[in-house]
Amino acid sequence: MSEAHVFERSQPVRQKIKRPHAMGVVMDAYGRVLTGIYGSGNGKKGQRGLPGGGIDEGESPVDAIVRETFEETGLAIKVLPQYVWQFACADKHLQAHIGIARVCGQFFPLDTPEMHTFQWHRIERLLQLELSPRSRQGLELVRFKVQHIAEAMPYPQPRTA
Secondary structure, X not given: OOOOOOOOOOOOOOOOOOOOEEEEEEEOOOOOEEEEEEOOOOOOXXXXXXXXXXXXXXXXXXXXXXXXXXXHHOOXXXXXXXXEEEEEOOOOOOEEEEEXXXXXXXXXXXXXXXXXXXXXXXXXXXXXOOOOHHHHHHHHHHHHHHHHHHHOOOOOOOOOO
16 A cells, blocks of 8 residues: 655745736826836836836725826826726736826926836827737727827827827
8 A cells, every 4th residue: 555645834825915906097188198118116127108006905996096106207197087997907817997097287207216218199109119018908998088088188189299
């Protein structure tokens, strides 16, 4: 007869719980969307994408979008609550929220360790750029709503990207 071996763990298995994610589609007065290059604060360093990050415990997705955008860009924004959606991220298997927001105040984002080299793009141009997978997935989800909002803007479209 063979001897049976029983293996017991002396330490409990620790699984990292992934926080839900929130990101903002921040639009300026011309209907353009803000993107930046991710800094060293996360695993997306060097990729272009939308401001965003984890939702803290007890925090709403709207509050997380406002907080993360301010932390990463220095911009004060107002999220349009009727334009917030939840989706499953393909890249990290976690829940994410994306919300369309307007800038409230200064329109010049500030470089931070988390994000820098900001650019404003119309949604059609933005989707032609290389973006982080999560930002691309979120933008594809809301692209038609962003186009509709941009077309309704009372300001003339600028001649640049």
